[in-house]
Amino acid sequence: MKLARFAPVLLAMALGAPLVYAQTAPAASAAQPPANPVDPATIQALKDMGAFLQTLNRFRASTTLTGERVLADGQKLMHTASATVDAERPNKLRARLSSARSERELVYDGKTFTIYFPAQKYYSSVAFSEPLAGLVSKLEERFGVQIPMSDLFEWGTPAAPVDKVESAMNAGQDFIGNDLCDHYAFRQGNLDWQIWIESGARPLPRKLVITNRADDARPQSVSIIEWNLKPPFNASSFKFTPPKGATKIEFVPVKTK
Amino acid sequence: MNKAFSRLLVAPMAALVLAAFALTPVAEAARGGGGGGGGARAGGGASARQVDSSKADARSNNVRSTSTNNVNSNRNTNVNVDKNVNVNVNHNGGWDNDYHPVAGAIVVGAAVAVTAAAIGSTVATVPASCVPVNYGGMVYQQCGGTWYQPQGPQFVVVNPPY
Numbered sequence: 505m506k507l508a509r510f511a512p513v514l515l516a517m518a519l520g521a522p523l524v525y526a527q528t529a530p531a532a533s534a535a536q537p538p539a540n541p542v543d544p545a546t547i548q549a550l551k552d553m554g555a556f557l558q559t560l561n562r563f564r565a566s567t568t569l570t571g572e573r574v575l576a577d578g579q580k581l582m583h584t585a586s587a588t589v590d591a592e593r594p595n596k597l598r599a600r601l602s603s604a605r606s607e608r609e610l611v612y613d614g615k616t617f618t619i620y621f622p623a624q625k626y627y628s629s630v631a632f633s634e635p636l637a638g639l640v641s642k643l644e645e646r647f648g649v650q651i652p653m654s655d656l657f658e659w660g661t662p663a664a665p666v667d668k669v670e671s672a673m674n675a676g677q678d679f680i681g682n683d684l685c686d687h688y689a690f691r692q693g694n695l696d697w698q699i700w701i702e703s704g705a706r707p708l709p710r711k712l713v714i715t716n717r718a719d720d721a722r723p724q725s726v727s728i729i730e731w732n733l734k735p736p737f738n739a740s741s742f743k744f745t746p747p748k749g750a751t752k753i754e755f756v757p758v759k760t761k
Numbered sequence: 762m763n764k765a766f767s768r769l770l771v772a773p774m775a776a777l778v779l780a781a782f783a784l785t786p787v788a789e790a791a792r793g794g795g796g797g798g799g800g801a802r803a804g805g806g807a808s809a810r811q812v813d814s815s816k817a818d819a820r821s822n823n824v825r826s827t828s829t830n831n832v833n834s835n836r837n838t839n840v841n842v843d844k845n846v847n848v849n850v851n852h853n854g855g856w857d858n859d860y861h862p863v864a865g866a867i868v869v870g871a872a873v874a875v876t877a878a879a880i881g882s883t884v885a886t887v888p889a890s891c892v893p894v895n896y897g898g899m900v901y902q903q904c905g906g907t908w909y910q911p912q913g914p915q916f917v918v919v920n921p922p923y
Contacts (some may be wrong), residue, residue: 585857628895648897723828759923
């Protein structure tokens with residue numbers, strides 16, 4: 505291997521033009537990059553999905569997520585969690601989060617955001633007035649609280665700029681459940697991500713895979729998303745009433761050291 | 762980075778197991794009355810069985826980074842970015858993986874040693890003077906300089922989250 509790599513250089517030296525040859529050789533052997541790594545039709549599909557999501561005034565989205573954590577030596581462990589999000593634009597949301605470690609409920613009525621911990625019967629509330637996309641980003645920024653499937657509220661808005669995508673390609677078609685989907689793959693920053701968008705009249709995201717390249721071990725998450733566009737909830741679903749015996753605790757903002 | 766961790770990690774973490782505090786009301790809540798009625802778990806859907814991770818190897822909690830769950834947020838998913846004292850502002854990998862990192866706790870504990878109780882030790886109940894707070898979407902009990910996280914029916918001593 506090593507010999508093979510240096511062979512051209514040795515040859516060049518023998519020919520008496522080492523500098524010139526050494527500089528040009530790598531360029532000649534490098535693979536040709538595609539003319540445009542960002543496929544416009546793939547970006548358009550992402551935009552179409554975002555626009556469609558923004559037209560959904562009421563929906564229920566449920567997800568089962570498989571995530572990974574990387575241990576000190578690079579070994580990975582996998583875990584699962586699930587969540588259901590009920591949303592009503594512009595500013596109502598209720599989410600139930602469940603994993604082996606904890607269970608939580610998030611409730612937003614357009615004026616107050618509450619997080620409730622059923623196991624301890626504790627809850628914290630804070631005033632918010634943003635629409636859902638703003639809630640998602642402010643909540644994470646101010647309190648380090650993540651809303652499941654938060655991308656759903658950001659695609660199709662300036663919070664999800666498509667010009668940050670460095671590579672975009674169509675990866676063909678696939679089935680998610682019984683539904684035919686278009687499969688797309690993207691690279692941006694430290695993330696490689698793939699999305700399966702339902703083909704046809706309802707361009708809904710049905711599967712999302714995100715590979716974190718910031719760590720050599722490349723921990724990956726897989727989210728399967730199920731949709732109900734005629735959700736059964738009503739206005740009272742977004743009102744938090746503390747259960748009997750529940751205690752209010754302080755909602756401490758994220759602190760930087 | 763890993764080497765530095767390993768050196769600090771030998772310490773007294775065998776007893777420490779994070780997890781397991783999912784579904785059963787903790788001692789504190791039970792004392793407070795109510796005892797977690799059915800309505801409290803409205804959305805749950807999960808069974809009432811409780812996860813018991815008391816046999817989990819301490820290494821399984823020494824997490825250096827996690828997967829990320831969304832494309833558009835700028836969340837930093839490297840849990841232990843700074844190996845010295847600053848453990849991480851974004852201390853968990855997302856809504857799916859809600860815990861206080863043990864690796865960070867060990868490092869800080871070794872470097873600063875601010876808590877009276879041994880990090881990683883567990884207690885059945887916390888003193889009445891403790892104040893529960895919600896930081897980063899997680900429940901802590903702050904008792905002066907000592908911080909606890911609920912773990913099943915017990916509490917584990919963790920480093921101050923902030």
